Amino acid sequence: MKLIRLIGTFVRPHWHLIVGVVVFQLAQAIASLYLPTLNADIIDQGVATGDTGYILGIGGVMLVITLAQVVCAIVAVYFGAKLAMRLGRDLRQAVFTHVGEFSEREVSQFGAPSLITRTTNDVQQVQMLVLLTCTLLVSAPILAVGGVVMALSLDVPLSGIIGVAVPVLLVALALIIVRMVPLFRLMQQRIDRVNGVLREQLTGIRVVRAFVRERVETSRFEAANRDVTDTALRAGRLFALMFPLVLLVMNVSSVAVLWFGAFRIDDGSMQIGTLTAFLTYLVQILMAVMMATFMAILIPRASVCADRITEVLSTPSSVVVPSSPVLSVSEHGLVELDDVSFAYPKAASPVLCNLTFVASPGQTTAIIGSTGSGKTTLVNLLPRLFDATSGSVRVDGVDVRELDPDLLWGRIGLVPQKPYLFSGTVASNLRYGRPDATDEQLWAALETAQARGFVSELELGLESPIAQGGTNVSGGQRQRLAIARALVKKPEIYVFDDSFSALDLATDARLRAALRRDVRGATMIIVAQRVSTIIDADQILVLEDGSIVGRGTHEELLETSETYREIVESQLTAEEAA
Missing domain, CATH: 3.40.50.300 (P-loop containing nucleotide triphosphate hydrolases)
Structure with a gap:
C-alpha cells in the first residue's frame, strides 16, 4: 500500500503522460489480439481455397496493423520512460529536501549511508518499477483478458486447457515470489551496510593507514560485500526458476492444445486456421502472465524501497518551523x-x-x-x-x-x-x-x-x-x-x-x-x-x-x-x- 500511495502521489502531476501510456498500450494490445484472427482467415479462407487476392488483401491489412502496432509501442515506451524519469527526479528532490529539514537527531537516527542509499538506489528501484509498469503491465491484463475472450469465441471446450494452465502457473510463481520478498528487504539493508563501511573507510583513510589497518578494513568490506552477494545469489536462484517454469507450462499447454485440437479438426469441429489462432492466444495469455510475473518480481523489492523512502518522508523533524514565525526583532546580537x-x-x-x-x-x-x-x-x-x-x-x-x-x-x-x-x-x-x-x-x-x-x-x-x-x-x-x-x-x-x-x-x-x-x-x-x-x-x-x-x-x-x-x-x- 505504501508503494501505491508513494507512486500515486508523485505521478499525479504527470497524469497526461499516464493517459498517453494507457491509450497507446491499449491500441497495441488490441492490434495484438486482432492479428491472429486475420491470420486464421488467411489459412481457412485464402489458402484453403487458393484465393491469392484474398491472401494479399488480408496480408496487407495485417502489415498496416503491425506497423501501427510498432508505432504505438514506441510512443508508449517514450511516454512511460518520460514518466519514470520524472518520478525519479521528483522523488530524489523530495527526499533531499526533506532530509535538509532534519535536525542532527534525525540524521543520526537514519545514518548518512542509509540516507544516501534511500535517495539513490531505493529511488532507482521504484523508478524501474514504474518504467516496466508502463511498458509491460498496462498491456499484460488487456492481453490476458482479451486472449481468454478471443479463445472462448474460437472454441469453448479447448479453452479448458487455459483454465488449468493459468492457475497452475500463478500458484507456482506465487510460491517463489513469497520467498523472494524477505530476501529483497535483507538485500537493501546489506547495501546500506556496504555503503556505511565504504564511507567510513574512505573518510578515515588516514587513520586506517596510520594504524596499518588496511587488511582489517579490507576484511570488513569483504564481509559486508559477501553478505550482499550471498543474498543476491539466493534471490537470483529463485528468479532463475521462474522463466523455466513459465516455459514448461507454456510448452505443455501448447502440446495439449495441438493434441486435443487435432482430434477436433479430425471430426470437423475446428479448422486449421482456428487452431493456429487459438494456439497464438494461448501463448499471448501465458506471456501476459509471465510479464505480470516479471513485474511481481520487481514489486517486492520496489515495495521494500518504497517503505524505506516513505519512512524518511514521514519522519518529522524534531526542529519544527513555527507556523507564524517572528520576522523582525529589535535587539541585535543578544x-x-x-x-x-x-x-x-x-x-x-x-x-x-x-x-x-x-x-x-x-x-x-x-x-x-x-x-x-x-x-x-x-x-x-x-x-x-x-x-x-x-x-x-x-x-x-x-x-x-x-x-x-x-x-x-x-x-x-x-x-x-x-x-x-x-x-x-x-x-x-x-x-x-x-x-x-x-x-x-x-x-x-x-x-x-x-x-x-x-x-x-x-x-x-x-x-x-x-x-x-x-x-x-x-x-x-x-x-x-x-x-x-x-x-x-x-x-x-x-x-x-x-x-x-x-x-x-x-x-x-x-x-x-x-x-x-x-x-x-x-x-x-x-x-x-x-x-x-x-x-x-x-x-x-x-x-x-x-x-x-x-x-x-x-x-x-x-x-x-x-x-x-x-x-x-x-x-x-x-x-x-x-
Whole structure:
C-alpha cells in the first residue's frame, strides 16, 4: 500500500503522460489480439481455397496493423520512460529536501549511508518499477483478458486447457515470489551496510593507514560485500526458476492444445486456421502472465524501497518551523539561555542541565570543560540544530523556536568543530553564506582569519580548487578558511566550536587579536579546550557533566572554581597562569 500511495502521489502531476501510456498500450494490445484472427482467415479462407487476392488483401491489412502496432509501442515506451524519469527526479528532490529539514537527531537516527542509499538506489528501484509498469503491465491484463475472450469465441471446450494452465502457473510463481520478498528487504539493508563501511573507510583513510589497518578494513568490506552477494545469489536462484517454469507450462499447454485440437479438426469441429489462432492466444495469455510475473518480481523489492523512502518522508523533524514565525526583532546580537536542559531520546541522563547565561553584543563568552561535558551540544542549540528539551534559548529577545529560520540563521555565523569545505574554489567556499561578496571582502576576511598568506601563495589565489571536504588543505588551513567563511557573512553572533584547535599558539593569538579588532560589535561565543584561547574572554563558563560549575573572568575563576584551576594547571605553568 505504501508503494501505491508513494507512486500515486508523485505521478499525479504527470497524469497526461499516464493517459498517453494507457491509450497507446491499449491500441497495441488490441492490434495484438486482432492479428491472429486475420491470420486464421488467411489459412481457412485464402489458402484453403487458393484465393491469392484474398491472401494479399488480408496480408496487407495485417502489415498496416503491425506497423501501427510498432508505432504505438514506441510512443508508449517514450511516454512511460518520460514518466519514470520524472518520478525519479521528483522523488530524489523530495527526499533531499526533506532530509535538509532534519535536525542532527534525525540524521543520526537514519545514518548518512542509509540516507544516501534511500535517495539513490531505493529511488532507482521504484523508478524501474514504474518504467516496466508502463511498458509491460498496462498491456499484460488487456492481453490476458482479451486472449481468454478471443479463445472462448474460437472454441469453448479447448479453452479448458487455459483454465488449468493459468492457475497452475500463478500458484507456482506465487510460491517463489513469497520467498523472494524477505530476501529483497535483507538485500537493501546489506547495501546500506556496504555503503556505511565504504564511507567510513574512505573518510578515515588516514587513520586506517596510520594504524596499518588496511587488511582489517579490507576484511570488513569483504564481509559486508559477501553478505550482499550471498543474498543476491539466493534471490537470483529463485528468479532463475521462474522463466523455466513459465516455459514448461507454456510448452505443455501448447502440446495439449495441438493434441486435443487435432482430434477436433479430425471430426470437423475446428479448422486449421482456428487452431493456429487459438494456439497464438494461448501463448499471448501465458506471456501476459509471465510479464505480470516479471513485474511481481520487481514489486517486492520496489515495495521494500518504497517503505524505506516513505519512512524518511514521514519522519518529522524534531526542529519544527513555527507556523507564524517572528520576522523582525529589535535587539541585535543578544543571546540568552534560561534554565535550558537537553536530553537525547531514551538517554539515561540529560546532556545539559538547567543552563542560564547571557551573551551580550561586543563581548566574548567562552565555554570550557572536559570532553563530554556538553559544550558542542550547547552551541548547537543556538542555530536550532537541536531544540532544547526544556527551558528557553533566545536570540535577540525571541525564543529561537518562534523565529523565522532564515532570520535566525542569517544572524549566526557557526564555525563547527569539524570544519567542512565543499568542492569548488576558495572563493566559492568563502561566498557560501554571502554569494554577492566582493573579492576585497574575501581578502579582508582571509586577513582577519590569518589565511591571507597561504591563499595568496596558491597559484590561482581565490580561484584555487578545493577538494570535497577540504582534503587538499591542512587541518589548520581548513579551520582558517571556515572562520573566514563565517567572517564574510558578517553575522551579529559568531559561534566558534573549538575552531582554533588546529592552530599553533602564535597564529591563535594573532587571530583572536584580529577578531577583537574587526568584529568588536558582534557577540562572540567561543568553545575551546585550550585556556590560552579564552584567557581574555569577558565571561568564561565552566561546564562539567552538562552543568555550569563556574562563571566569571579568567582571574575570578582562578579564585573561585576548582574545576577551572585544574584545567589551567594541566595546561599552563604557574607563571603563565598568573
